[in-house]
Amino acid sequence: MIDLIEQAQLLPAFFLTIQLALWSAAFALILGTVIAILRLAPVGVLNALGASYVTLVRNTPLTLIVVACSLVLWGQLGIEPASRRLPDGSGNPDFISSLNFRLGVIGLSIYHAAFVCEAIRSGVNTIPLGQAEAARSIGLTFPQSLREVILPQAFRGAITPLGNVLIALVKNTTVVAAIGVFETAYRMRWIAEFRPADLMPGFALVALGFVILTLPLGLLVSHLSQRLAVKR
Amino acid sequence: MTDTPAAARRTPDRPLVVLENVNKHFGELHVLKDINLTVHEGEVVVVIGPSGSGKSTLCRTINRLETFESGRIAINGTELPDEGKELARLRADVGMVFQSFNLFAHKTILENVTLGPMKVRGMKPAAAKEHAMELLTRVGVDHQASKYPAQLSGGQQQRVAIARSLAMEPTVMLFDEPTSALDPEMINEVLDVMTELARSGMTMVVVTHEMGFARKAADRVVFMSDGAIVEENTPEQFFTNAQSARAKDFLGKILTH
Numbered sequence: 080m081i082d083l084i085e086q087a088q089l090l091p092a093f094f095l096t097i098q099l100a101l102w103s104a105a106f107a108l109i110l111g112t113v114i115a116i117l118r119l120a121p122v123g124v125l126n127a128l129g130a131s132y133v134t135l136v137r138n139t140p141l142t143l144i145v146v147a148c149s150l151v152l153w154g155q156l157g158i159e160p161a162s163r164r165l166p167d168g169s170g171n172p173d174f175i176s177s178l179n180f181r182l183g184v185i186g187l188s189i190y191h192a193a194f195v196c197e198a199i200r201s202g203v204n205t206i207p208l209g210q211a212e213a214a215r216s217i218g219l220t221f222p223q224s225l226r227e228v229i230l231p232q233a234f235r236g237a238i239t240p241l242g243n244v245l246i247a248l249v250k251n252t253t254v255v256a257a258i259g260v261f262e263t264a265y266r267m268r269w270i271a272e273f274r275p276a277d278l279m280p281g282f283a284l285v286a287l288g289f290v291i292l293t294l295p296l297g298l299l300v301s302h303l304s305q306r307l308a309v310k311r
Numbered sequence: 312m313t314d315t316p317a318a319a320r321r322t323p324d325r326p327l328v329v330l331e332n333v334n335k336h337f338g339e340l341h342v343l344k345d346i347n348l349t350v351h352e353g354e355v356v357v358v359i360g361p362s363g364s365g366k367s368t369l370c371r372t373i374n375r376l377e378t379f380e381s382g383r384i385a386i387n388g389t390e391l392p393d394e395g396k397e398l399a400r401l402r403a404d405v406g407m408v409f410q411s412f413n414l415f416a417h418k419t420i421l422e423n424v425t426l427g428p429m430k431v432r433g434m435k436p437a438a439a440k441e442h443a444m445e446l447l448t449r450v451g452v453d454h455q456a457s458k459y460p461a462q463l464s465g466g467q468q469q470r471v472a473i474a475r476s477l478a479m480e481p482t483v484m485l486f487d488e489p490t491s492a493l494d495p496e497m498i499n500e501v502l503d504v505m506t507e508l509a510r511s512g513m514t515m516v517v518v519t520h521e522m523g524f525a526r527k528a529a530d531r532v533v534f535m536s537d538g539a540i541v542e543e544n545t546p547e548q549f550f551t552n553a554q555s556a557r558a559k560d561f562l563g564k565i566l567t568h
């Protein structure tokens with residue numbers, strides 16, 4: 080068992096999975112909030128922009144988005160979110176792996192931002208209309224009332240759906256194996272190919288690993304959603 | 312406008328809120344019909360009328376929480392601008408107290424009162440806090456300053472809402488049925504604060520069916536029905552000697568309760 084974990088490099092693979100999840104979660108949260116703001120803004124064009132993003136992205140398979148990041152963003156458009164050279168001018172030996180990692184993060188962030196946006200909107204729906212009216216009536220501008228009143232309450236009301244997005248994101252990181260990020264699912268395939276006899280324990284180990292990642296996340300989410308709930 | 316000398320601002324009979332031929336529709340429904348109303352500095356106007364007659368809409372239109380189609384509304388000589396920074400600034404000068412309090416649920420009582428002065432008026436936190444505590448003392452909820460709105464009774468919440476409006480040092484305050492969501496035993500503590508406010512010279516427009524308050528504090532009663540102002544008079548004259556049939560009918564209904 081230990082030797083399977085070592086040979087299949089499962090620990091570094093899980094570490095990579097965690098890194099993917101953390102970076103993607105951070106960017107998806109930021110992008111998703113921005114899109115939610117577009118959808119809340121009292122400007123028709125911005126609403127339409129936000130709504131189109133969500134509709135488009137939510138209805139596209141994640142694999143397609145991730146592969147498109149690799150083939151279109153990098154392959155066709157030549158956008159290279161990693162550097163070929165190190166600061167000292169020599170060639171970067173990790174170029175391909177960090178390029179793939181970052182393209183993977185971009186794809187995951189784009190995709191999950193749509194779900195973050197919808198989670199925040201569900202949080203906004205928990206806020207009585209009077210809160211925004213009171214904010215306007217004391218003279219706050221729209222951005223101020225968003226920052227001081229609407230978003231803080233929306234996030235608190237959206238902790239459960241946001242947590243669900245986060246848990247889905249952790250599991251969805253497996254998709255970036257398709258563009259050569261050597262994370263857990265990639266290693267899983269390695270086991271199937273080179274250690275077929277250990278397929279069953281391999282599966283079990285990987286499944287256990289994901290449970291170890293997502294279970295505490297789920298507990299944390301339900302704890303926070305109770306602790307931070309806005310009492311009305 | 313803001314740098315008018317104080318002496319000029321206190322001229323008696325200076326019109327503060329002026330509505331001229333204001334019309335508003337909700338779809339087919341004509342909710343405000345040619346409303347003409349002038350509220351002078353220091354004046355307390357009580358708006359009364361049957362449910363659905365447009366009292367809330369009138370209040371909300373005055374500080375532009377609702378749009379209107381025609382006519383003009385000016386506050387302190389400045390016509391209401393369209394949505395944006397300019398409107399936000401003007402709204403800061405018009406206090407609004409809602410039927411359902413609408414305190415910011417995620418902020419403490421103190422934060423509720425200091426938010427506007429700090430974000431809108433640019434007041435320093437220490438000064439905002441000091442001013443807020445004075446106001447909370449004035450409305451009698453200073454001991455609850457660090458609590459959250461949900462921990463307070465309705466009457467206490469409404470008094471905090473009044474303090475929150477006062478913190479902006481408004482030129483006029485609008486009240487939309489401030490006591491009708493309250494349990495009976497809490498109505499007076501809010502009305503007392505409002506009466507004190509009226510005595511202190513605050514310009515007020517108050518939608519209420521509390522006749523005790525109207526008699527004690529109002530300079531004028533405005534009776535609305537079906538979106539129009541039907542009758543205006545002093546409280547005494549209105550309650551004892553209403554002219555229009557609709558006002559008599561309405562008073563007959565509420566007085567029997």
Ligand SMILES: Nc1ncnc2c1ncn2[C@@H]1O[C@H](COP(=O)(O)OP(=O)(O)OP(=O)(O)O)[C@@H](O)[C@H]1O
Nearest residue numbers: 337340342360361362363364365366367368369488
């Ligand atoms: N947002 C809205 N959309 C459509 N119709 C509305 C809206 N708000 C109010 N109305 C309608 O406009 C009319 C006037 O409503 P308003 O709330 O101003 O009456 P009110 O005099 O305050 O009544 P109440 O005593 O019940 O509070 C009512 O017929 C109401 O149904």
Ligand SMILES: [Mg+2]
Nearest residue numbers: 366367368488
């Ligand atoms: Mg009303």
